Amino acid sequence: MSRLLSSRYAALMFVALVVIVPGLMLNSSFYLRVGALIFIFGFAALGLNLLMGYAGQVSLGHAGFIGIGAYATAVLPTHFGWNIFAAMAAGVAGAGLIAYIVGGPILRLKGHYLAVATLALGILISMVISNEVKYTGGPDGMAVPRLEVFGFRLRTAQHWYWISGGVLFLGIVAAQNLIESPTGRALRALHDSEVAAGTLGIDAARYKLIAFVVSAVYAAISGVCFALLNGHITPDSASFLRSVELVTMVVIGGMGSILGALVGAALLGLLEQLLAQFHEVETLILGLVMMAVMIFMRDGIVPTLQRLLFSRRAS
Amino acid sequence: MLLPRNLKALCRLWVADRFMAELLQFVISGLTVGAVYALVALGFTLIYNATDVVNFAQGEFVMIGGMVSAFAYAAGVPLMFAAMLAIIVAIIVGLILYRFGIEPARGASSVVLIIITIGASIAMRGLAALVFDKQFHKLPAFSGEAAIRVLDASIVPQALWVLGGALVIVAALWLFLTRTLFGKAVLATAANRMAAQLVGVNTSFVMSFSFAASAAIGAIAGVLVTPITFTSYDVGTALALKGFAAAVLGGMGNPLGAVAGGLIIGLLEALGAGYVSSSYKDAIAFMVLIGVLMLMPGGLFGKAHTERV
Amino acid sequence: MTAPVLEADGVGISFGGVRAVDNVSFRAYPGRVLSIIGPNGAGKTTLFNLVSGVYRSDSGRIRVNGVDATGARPARLAQLGLSRTFQNLQIFGRMTALENVMVGRHLRERHNVVLHLLGVAGGEHATREASEALLDRIGLLSHAHEEASSLSYGVLKRLEIARALATEPKVLLLDEPAAGCNAVETAEIDELLIALAKSGLAIVLVEHDMKLVMSLSDSVLVLDQGRSLVEGPPNDVARDPRVIAAYLGVAAEGDLAGGRMPGGTHAAT
Structure with missing residues (x-):
């Protein structure tokens, strides 16, 4: 049963249903927007999960890469007259490149040292965004040009619901491909025993770097989508709290589980909307829920549920 | 011809003097804020050594210290008692955090424990916004506001309170850990929990103690610094970040390293703000942090890894 | 000699x-x-x-x-x-027995992350076949799809040998x-x-x-x-x-x- 649930087609079907059914049923642009946001941050969490759950490395600065994707999409066309598609591609490539350059030295660090280095990296990126007011508008943020495809302007929440749902779906397919590939096996092997993986010819540094770059690219793509959906971005999208939110999505959903990253994103996204109604106690409850989930389901929601289901069938 | 040359020399002297005074000013303000980071980092280290938990709620203890004392003082409680009340509240919160947040999750992976403490920090912030408010609050300076002039730099007396307080806490903690039996039990637990248990140390009590002591240290820092920086419900996160960075810079688990790390980060911030750019002052501190870790992956005073290089 | x-x-x-x-x-x-x-x-x-x-x-x-x-x-x-096994088992516990051996084929595989993301890299079949042959040789083919952490000590000892042999x-x-x-x-x-x-x-x-x-x-x-x-x-x-x-x-x-x-x-x- 657990195999079936975690098998790739079941997961894909499940996600397709979760995207399509509410998409057809929801009419309010508010809920469609919430849905699109969940897909977009789920996408970033998916990438971070490749780094945390498969390569076993933590990053407390991944929102920095979201910021790079988002701000490239806004700044390059606005101030440098770039074509917006070129700007989007440049944002994603730029994030990947920065991850590649910085990742080499940073990923030699272990545990809490790595956590602090990535945290510092994320803060540096968000600081550049907040301080280069001339280009980014500083803390007030800036407008993002609207995307036009064949003269058709993509701007409603409904458009972006389907686009981000589609992007998420493709992101899952790619992540599954990767995990089942030689690269994925190398990553999983490193996570279980770095020594043994080494004696089989796996270069640990290289594979950690690969996971770091791939996760940064995922984050940047999510940033591009976020900028286009929102039409306006602020340095908040690259802040430390956003980074923490991403890590929380991955851990709460279940590290090393693709569905987990999505469940984590959905839980946090919905919780935020739900709690917004009681905004007096919003942060208090959010914090308590985070604690409770981690105390009672330390492996994360999806792996815990899988185990429960599995053991019930077995006995 | 004589006069201009004299004037030039005079100017140079004046510039040099100005430079020294400015530098001294930056160093003092850097050490003051650095002392607060050092205390947060010390709290991190204490808890980390006893429990292996990186407590991201450490900054909230500083917030509690500041907010509780500010509100108590505003309600007419004498400053001394307001401060004591704040410390007691922080200790209770620290013990609750350990008993209901950390103990039930014993043995979970370190990232899970980090999420729990981040959750705790968010919850404490939310609770503070509810119980208190979202405004800034301050305490009166303990020995008046009149600045003391030292070599053309002006020092607010409260800065001396912060520096002195930090010094007393570090010294007291050091004496306690090395000179008392219970302190040695804490060190033993840090070195090897299983072995400490086997020789009869009540490790559960030691862990509760580490949370209580860290909370108290944080709250004292909060009380001391509030007259200078003010406080509000959300000052904890930034402090936790800086404190964590300081603890890692000094070498995770090394108390003196944590103190040094805190002072260094405070100094870098103040000098960066003074000489480079105040909007990039944090950036300078974090860039130095990354640079140091590249060269010394175990922090400044961390133990060298015995693993293969 | x-x-x-x-x-x-x-x-x-x-x-x-x-x-x-x-x-x-x-x-x-x-x-x-x-x-x-x-x-x-x-x-x-x-x-x-x-x-x-x-x-x-x-x-x-x-x-x-x-x-x-x-x-x-x-x-x-x-x-x-050069390949080796470990006295204190260094098995990839969260992978199946077959996958453990497949990791051993690492050096014999092509590595292009982009192709892996797109899911179009070839050679997977060859890796699988070679690994199954090795499992068969040490008599563990029947355990191929079981998660390694659920296998017995004696089985894992032999699995490590197969994995080491997979590097040729x-x-x-x-x-x-x-x-x-x-x-x-x-x-x-x-x-x-x-x-x-x-x-x-x-x-x-x-x-x-x-x-x-x-x-x-x-x-x-x-x-x-x-x-x-x-x-x-x-x-x-x-x-x-x-x-x-x-x-x-x-x-x-x-x-x-x-x-x-x-x-x-x-x-x-």
């Missing part, structure tokens, strides 16, 4: 002032089995860790296949044709392959190793099962307190008075202390 595939020349390492391995040399030849024996704590596993790049030797030289590999990391040594090594280091195995399993391993040696593989073996060592080995190297004591044909070594003394001495001490000598085996983890 053909050229050695593995040459260790005067290697050594210290841990906190204790010389765990000191100036040890040996050579492994294609098609031959070299056994390294010695009392607990003699430094056998540490020697393995040195030769396989897990630790860095602070003296001497190591050559694999004629190439200087002194100070090389495990991944580089694997490229040169020239020299294979086996750290107590028969430990924890019953008589039938030990006989199977015996048979497997003979077949492997016959196919031209150089085998270096650390083993406590003396019957296995005596029947398999072409040559035996005895370590004592980190130093090499004797090397020679098994029968000569077994009769050597120094060897007997070393074993008896430690046996008596071991009985008194009721446990192992410190150092060697624990330093391996």
Whole structure:
């Protein structure tokens, strides 16, 4: 049963249903927007999960890469007259490149040292965004040009619901491909025993770097989508709290589980909307829920549920 | 011809003097804020050594210290008692955090424990916004506001309170850990929990103690610094970040390293703000942090890894 | 005699002032089995860790296949044709038995992350087939799709051998392959190793099962307190008075202390 649930087609079907059914049923642009946001941050969490759950490395600065994707999409066309598609591609490539350059030295660090280095990296990126007011508008943020495809302007929440749902779906397919590939096996092997993986010819540094770059690219793509959906971005999208939110999505959903990253994103996204109604106690409850989930389901929601289901069938 | 040359020399002297005074000013303000980071980092280290938990709620203890004392003082409680009340509240919160947040999750992976403490920090912030408010609050300076002039730099007396307080806490903690039996039990637990248990140390009590002591240290820092920086419900996160960075810079688990790390980060911030750019002052501190870790992956005073290089 | 595939020349390492391995040399030849024996704590596993790049030797030289590999990391040594198993199992627990072996094919696969993301990289079939063949050879094909962490100790011991073989090594280091195995399993391993040696593989073996060592080995190297004591044909070594003394001495001490000598085996983890 657990195999079936975690098998790739079941997961894909499940996600397709979760995207399509509410998409057809929801009419309010508010809920469609919430849905699109969940897909977009789920996408970033998916990438971070490749780094945390498969390569076993933590990053407390991944929102920095979201910021790079988002701000490239806004700044390059606005101030440098770039074509917006070129700007989007440049944002994603730029994030990947920065991850590649910085990742080499940073990923030699272990545990809490790595956590602090990535945290510092994320803060540096968000600081550049907040301080280069001339280009980014500083803390007030800036407008993002609207995307036009064949003269058709993509701007409603409904458009972006389907686009981000589609992007998420493709992101899952790619992540599954990767995990089942030689690269994925190398990553999983490193996570279980770095020594043994080494004696089989796996270069640990290289594979950690690969996971770091791939996760940064995922984050940047999510940033591009976020900028286009929102039409306006602020340095908040690259802040430390956003980074923490991403890590929380991955851990709460279940590290090393693709569905987990999505469940984590959905839980946090919905919780935020739900709690917004009681905004007096919003942060208090959010914090308590985070604690409770981690105390009672330390492996994360999806792996815990899988185990429960599995053991019930077995006995 | 004589006069201009004299004037030039005079100017140079004046510039040099100005430079020294400015530098001294930056160093003092850097050490003051650095002392607060050092205390947060010390709290991190204490808890980390006893429990292996990186407590991201450490900054909230500083917030509690500041907010509780500010509100108590505003309600007419004498400053001394307001401060004591704040410390007691922080200790209770620290013990609750350990008993209901950390103990039930014993043995979970370190990232899970980090999420729990981040959750705790968010919850404490939310609770503070509810119980208190979202405004800034301050305490009166303990020995008046009149600045003391030292070599053309002006020092607010409260800065001396912060520096002195930090010094007393570090010294007291050091004496306690090395000179008392219970302190040695804490060190033993840090070195090897299983072995400490086997020789009869009540490790559960030691862990509760580490949370209580860290909370108290944080709250004292909060009380001391509030007259200078003010406080509000959300000052904890930034402090936790800086404190964590300081603890890692000094070498995770090394108390003196944590103190040094805190002072260094405070100094870098103040000098960066003074000489480079105040909007990039944090950036300078974090860039130095990354640079140091590249060269010394175990922090400044961390133990060298015995693993293969 | 053909050229050695593995040459260790005067290697050594210290841990906190204790010389765990000191100036040890040996050579492994294609098609031959070299056994390294010695009392607990003699430094056998540490020697393995040195030769396989897990630790860095602070003296001497190591050559694999004629190439200087002194100070090389495990991944580089694997490229040169050295593979190993571990005394204290280093299995990828969250992967299936088959996947464990497939990881061993790493060096035989093409690696392009973009193609892997797109799911269009070829060669997966070849990897799977080669890995299944290896599982079949060590008699674990029926466990192919079980998660490794759910398999028994004896099975995992053999799985590690299959995984190491998947790299198609020239020299294979086996750290107590028969430990924890019953008589039938030990006989199977015996048979497997003979077949492997016959196919031209150089085998270096650390083993406590003396019957296995005596029947398999072409040559035996005895370590004592980190130093090499004797090397020679098994029968000569077994009769050597120094060897007997070393074993008896430690046996008596071991009985008194009721446990192992410190150092060697624990330093391996």
